[in-house]
Amino acid sequence: MASITAAKNRLPWWVGPITVSTVLVLFTVYAMYVVFFRPDGQYQSLLSPFYSPPVGIPGWMPGWVTAPMLVLWIPLGFRATCYYYRKAYYRAFFWDPPACSSKAQEREPRGNNYNGERALFILNNIHRYFLYGSIIVVAFLWYETAVSFFPEGGFGMTIGSLVLLTNIVLLSGYTFSCHSFRHLVGGNKDCYSCVKSGGSTGSEVRSENFLRKLRRKTYNGVSVINGQHASWAWASLFMLLIADLYIRLLQAGVITDLRIF
Amino acid sequence: MDDRTADGGGLAPQAHANANGTAGENGKTTKLKIFRGDAEGGEEVEYELPMVEGMVVLDAVLNVQAEQAGDLAVRWNCKAAHCGSCSAEINGKPKLLCKTRMEEYDGEEIRVHPLKAFPVIKDLVSDVSWNYEVSRSMTPFTSDAQAPFTMYEEDVERLYEPKKCIECFMCQDVCHVLRTHNKHAEFAGPRFFVRAQWMEMHPMDNQNRLKYLHEERGGVGYCNITKCCTEVCPVGIKITDNAIIPLKERVADEYYDPAKWLMRKLRGNRNGARNGG
Incomplete structure (x- = not known):
């Protein structure tokens, strides 16, 4: 690990922002292609995560509206306002700054118009609402993953169901390692031991103690996975692409979904 | 010193x-x-x-x-x-x-x-004396209780990390808001967000610094969380994840969360009046 870090540190400063901007542009182009041109993401019991939750398109909507348009704004909004991706795109697209060395910061656009997150990007403060929406999406994805383990009515496992399982595990890791979620479960409290319901009976005191321990354990647990939030973000992004591509290849008849048992 | x-x-x-x-x-x-x-x-x-x-x-x-x-x-x-x-x-x-x-x-x-x-x-x-001016502009730790305090481990375990700061001011130096954009007059910088996080999360502190951080000298909104401060910290404080973002979330609670804003309106409280319990 130390040697990887050392090798990374030896790379020129521009490698990071160029790589991130390239990957994010490619992902955005692919996502737009799915949103505008691919109305169907289902193959037998497998549903592409781009189409979850599956919604019907009301008859009054124009013909060019596709199912992903109605749902994809939630996970995309979650990623666009995510604290990790904010760092990534401020560095990669705005060069504000592109990296931390003095040489890189000399390339940063200068002037008196720097506002950070006080002007347009103040909208990123809405991140927690995208989190709430994403938690609902994650619940649907778990359900659809469970459905994929019943390929022909009975329990079974295919490569496709494993792909969806990997996808939802990584996506759950990304969603629940979110900084806003960490704030929600305990970061907003100064005092865990101060949970007071006013109760004095044995069961009420036990309930208070349970709440205290639950909050602390949840906060500490989320803090652990939050430390790897960037890794969850990238892994879940790539897995999302892999899952969607896998189902497209199945739809096109290029591959078959191998059954394991 | x-x-x-x-x-x-x-x-x-x-x-x-x-x-x-x-x-x-x-x-x-x-x-x-x-x-x-x-x-x-x-x-x-x-x-x-x-x-x-x-x-x-x-x-x-x-x-x-x-x-x-x-x-x-x-x-x-x-x-x-x-x-x-x-x-x-x-x-x-x-x-x-x-x-x-x-x-x-x-x-x-x-x-x-x-x-x-x-x-x-x-x-x-x-000349790093500017940092001491910023430090003086921030409401210090204030408590109704008399030290030494009796506190539970679970309430103070988050406070160990910010206390590791040795005030080398390297995070201040690498921060582009100060270094490139010269916002010294309206931005406190990562070192003081670490200090503010310690005080804001301290169970015995009775002050509220969110108004300072958001509307006044703190200027936490200028930070665009690009993590250079975390990269250079010699004692390994995860400044962005454990200090700045938690403070930004508390500021969002107070100033940008419509549901919480509505609750405050109903209760007759003002923005920035929170004292986290």
């Missing part, structure tokens, strides 16, 4: 040893370019000196001061990465001179400059 702002004065005993003892034995030398100048301007001057295995950059700088440039100004104190005095920039990145080995730059040119986000006094010494 009892820093030795050495101007031909304080000299590390080890530097003497390096210069006069084993240094010449293997005949190896190294080169170092050091900024020489003051607020009016200056230039890099190259020095060649004996290379000793295990030598840190501060050893090299002090060797130069002892043997070649008695008027070279460098601030240092503990030489053990505990006091934060010897922070400077090596090849454009903030580093503690006493914690950075010369071997890390094997085959590379080594260029040592003062912290650039602050005015240079002389050579490697910057």
Whole structure:
């Protein structure tokens, strides 16, 4: 690990922002292609995560509206306002700054118009609402993953169901390692031991103690996975692409979904 | 702070040893370019000196001061990465001179400059007194209770990390809001977000600093969380994840969350009046 870090540190400063901007542009182009041109993401019991939750398109909507348009704004909004991706795109697209060395910061656009997150990007403060929406999406994805383990009515496992399982595990890791979620479960409290319901009976005191321990354990647990939030973000992004591509290849008849048992 | 702002004065005993003892034995030398100048301007001057295995950059700088440039100004104190005095920039990145080995730059040119986000006094010494002004502008820790406090471990475990800060101000130096955009008048900087997080999350503190952070001198909204401060912290404080973002979330609670705003309206509370319980 130390040697990887050392090798990374030896790379020129521009490698990071160029790589991130390239990957994010490619992902955005692919996502737009799915949103505008691919109305169907289902193959037998497998549903592409781009189409979850599956919604019907009301008859009054124009013909060019596709199912992903109605749902994809939630996970995309979650990623666009995510604290990790904010760092990534401020560095990669705005060069504000592109990296931390003095040489890189000399390339940063200068002037008196720097506002950070006080002007347009103040909208990123809405991140927690995208989190709430994403938690609902994650619940649907778990359900659809469970459905994929019943390929022909009975329990079974295919490569496709494993792909969806990997996808939802990584996506759950990304969603629940979110900084806003960490704030929600305990970061907003100064005092865990101060949970007071006013109760004095044995069961009420036990309930208070349970709440205290639950909050602390949840906060500490989320803090652990939050430390790897960037890794969850990238892994879940790539897995999302892999899952969607896998189902497209199945739809096109290029591959078959191998059954394991 | 009892820093030795050495101007031909304080000299590390080890530097003497390096210069006069084993240094010449293997005949190896190294080169170092050091900024020489003051607020009016200056230039890099190259020095060649004996290379000793295990030598840190501060050893090299002090060797130069002892043997070649008695008027070279460098601030240092503990030489053990505990006091934060010897922070400077090596090849454009903030580093503690006493914690950075010369071997890390094997085959590379080594260029040592003062912290650039602050005015240079002389050579490697910057005037960091602006930080103390910011510190004074922030409401200090205030409690109704009398110390020593009785607190549960679960309530204070988050407070250990921010207390590791050694005030080297390297996070302030690398922060582009200060370094590139010169927002010194309206932005407190990462070091003081760490301090604010410690106080805001302290169960015995009874003050609220969110208004300071959002509307006043703190300027936390200028931070765009690009994590350079975390990258350079010599004691490994995860400044962005554990200090700045938690504070931004608390600011969002107070100023940007429509549901919480509505609840405050119904209860008749004002923005920035929170005192986290």
